[in-house]
Amino acid sequence: MAGFVGRYEHSLDSKGRVILPAKFRTDFERGGYLTENREGCLALWTPGEFERQMQAMQELAAAGRAERNRARLWAASSYEVEIDRQGRMAIPAHLREFASLEGDVLVHGAIDRIELWNPQVWQERVAPEERWLLEEE
Numbered sequence: 001m002a003g004f005v006g007r008y009e010h011s012l013d014s015k016g017r018v019i020l021p022a023k024f025r026t027d028f029e030r031g032g033y034l035t036e037n038r039e040g041c042l043a044l045w046t047p048g049e050f051e052r053q054m055q056a057m058q059e060l061a062a063a064g065r066a067e068r069n070r071a072r073l074w075a076a077s078s079y080e081v082e083i084d085r086q087g088r089m090a091i092p093a094h095l096r097e098f099a100s101l102e103g104d105v106l107v108h109g110a111i112d113r114i115e116l117w118n119p120q121v122w123q124e125r126v127a128p129e130e131r132w133l134l135e136e137e
Contacts, residue, residue, distance in 0.1 A: 004109030009119070011104050016096055017088040018105045020044075024114055028083045034095055035078045040121055042091070042099045044081070044114040091116070 008021045020028065033050040037043040045053060054075075061071040077098070081089050091101065099118060106117040117126075 003111040004114050005111070007106065007108040009104060010107055012091070012096070012101060013088070015090065016093065017090045018101075018107065018116065019087050020083055020089050020114075021107060022087060024107075024109070025083060025087055028081075028089075031080060031082045032089075033078055034081055034089075034091065034116075035074060036095065036098050037115060039125060040099060041118075042095055042101070042116040043110070044089075044116065045112075049112055050078075 004024060004027075006021070006023060010019045010021075012018055027046050028044075030047055032047065033045045035043045035045065035050075035053075057071040057074055061068040077095070079092050079095060081091075083089050096102070099116060100121055101116065101118055104119050106119045106122050108115055108117070
């Protein structure tokens, strides 16, 4: 598996849709799944990877009540998406609100998933790590 890589900037349209970069679309011909990500962004999973994530959540849920609640919340906030012929994907209002998506959207590969970020949140939470990594080299 080569994985998802690259960074693209797009915008939400008036219907709450974002264009999925052409480079990523073939992996989502059968649709995909959007979930909340702990870092404050959304994760877009292929159907196969979403199945693996569901299995991991199911195993986690067996560990105790807090873990079951975490698995419940993850499943309840997950949403099945379709990509239309123009490459657009509708993002439900509750997920747009969670990730503070309004206007511009940063769409990037994160190896086993695609992440959708509010660019300002990315700058606050992730960009400082980019600078730190460059300083280490």
